Amino acid sequence: MSEITDQQVADRLPDMWLDRDNVEFYRGLLQRRLLINRCADCGRWQQPPFPICPSCWSDDVRPTEVSGEGTIHSFTILRAGPPLPGVDYASGHPVVVVELAEQQGVRVTATTADVAHEELRVGMPVTLTWVDRGGEPVPAFRPAASA
Ligand SMILES: [Zn+2]
Known part of the structure; x- marks a missing residue:
């Protein structure tokens, strides 16, 4: 690389x-x-x-x-915000704080992938993936396969 x-x-x-x-x-x-x-x-x-x-x-x-494994610590759906490529506030832009499996209290903020807004839950096991935003990779979390 x-x-x-x-x-x-x-x-x-x-x-x-x-x-x-x-x-x-x-x-x-x-x-x-x-x-x-x-x-x-x-x-x-x-x-x-x-x-x-x-x-x-x-x-x-x-x-x-890190492994990319974690659980949703908190989340919100943004309905307004600064214009960003690939972000649609009209349909709601999910933002999650994920506590990483590596250590209690170590958290990252990201968006989601492959999950409906209404399915998001605190404590949901998630796995790191990547989405494209304006041509650059952005971290996102999707439900873990075992969930
Ligand atoms: Zn030390």
């Missing part, structure tokens, strides 16, 4: 506020990889990205790909 430079991340995600701590997260998204910082010393996962482990104060935190 070819390396994506910081400038390319900024060019491809012009609406994101990029900094030294979160650029690896967004670089991962462009490669269809969900990268969460993990402490190399104690194993703690940390999201949003932070340069130091909040448990052991190690600065050896590494962007690490």
Whole structure:
């Protein structure tokens, strides 16, 4: 997989506020990889990205790909918002906060795929997938196959 430079991340995600701590997260998204910082010393996962482990104060935190398994912690259906390619507020745009299987309390915000709005439930097991938005991959979660 070819390396994506910081400038390319900024060019491809012009609406994101990029900094030294979160650029690896967004670089991962462009490669269809969900990268969460993990402490190399104690194993703690940390999201949003932070340069130091909040448990052991190690600065050896590494962007690490997660399994993509999790459960819906909360969700909402947006009926209005800023114009975004591929987002239809008129029919409702689902936004879910998913607690990742890697560690209690580690959550990411994304949209959904392959599920009707009225089927969404807190606690629903979900799996990471990717949808296209304006030509770029965006993380989404769909019901887990075993559910
Ligand atoms: Zn640590």
